[in-house]
């Protein structure tokens with residue numbers, strides 16, 4: 669367990685198909701968060717490129733080269749932990765991993781995770797998604813990073829949020845904070861996002877840290893926003909609303925201890 673509380677920042681972006689513009693938007697919000705004293709800052713799913721699938725495939729090598737450089741330099745420039753949302757990393761068979769990552773204040777990558785659950789759904793009204801057409805599911809390897817400064821962070825991405833068994837595995841590895849960078853659709857977000865985030869926090873007595881995408885991304889994509897931090901009791905302690913921006917909350921080891929002693933449900937598990 670870490671020993672002090674710290675300020676965390678979730679970034680909400682409106683990423684599109686211009687890598688430079690997206691990185692600039694991310695940089696400006698990270699700078700703002702660092703100036704506000706955040707020790708850890710998180711970017712949303714596909715912060716570097718959203719929409720424009722064929723363009724993304726063409727630029728995938730460039731994105732996969734530039735984004736880690738950007739994350740490393742920015743984390744060390746502002747001396748913060750940086751959760752790099754997710755970005756596409758080409759696989760050997762011409763697909764992508766939806767890759768999430770965590771950097772330390774010296775700009776070193778600490779841990780990374782490839783999204784396991786892929787968003788293949790038909791929502792009606794001509795709204796459907798086939799993430800598995802271009803993304804390869806990651807290894808079934810629940811991924812946690814821990815140190816004495818930030819505690820134990822479990823990495824997941826977006827649609828993973830709907831699979832509580834993944835979070836149970838992360839809890840078995842001692843997570844204090846569940847990271848869920850997202851680009852939830854407007855259609856599902858309005859009914860499911862807040863409820864699912866609060867449920868994961870309550871059932872795991874852990875913080876939920878969820879940067880998000882918001883607004884429209886080209887003509888066929890609309891995301892819900894409401895980047896959020898939820899405390900282990902299930903209270904929403906930061907909500908970025910619907911505009912791009914940054915939302916802040918304190919992550920406090922005392923709160924985790926308090927809730928886990930009030931309701932030791934993790935210890936009461938039978939199955």
Ligand SMILES: O=C(O)CNC(=O)[C@H](CS)NC(=O)CCC(=O)C(=O)O
Nearest residue numbers: 714719787799826827851852853856
């Ligand atoms: O590929 C991209 O451009 C960005 N990635 C996404 O938007 C991903 C995969 S399509 N979206 C989700 O996982 C939404 C999940 C969701 O909305 C739900 O579970 O309801």
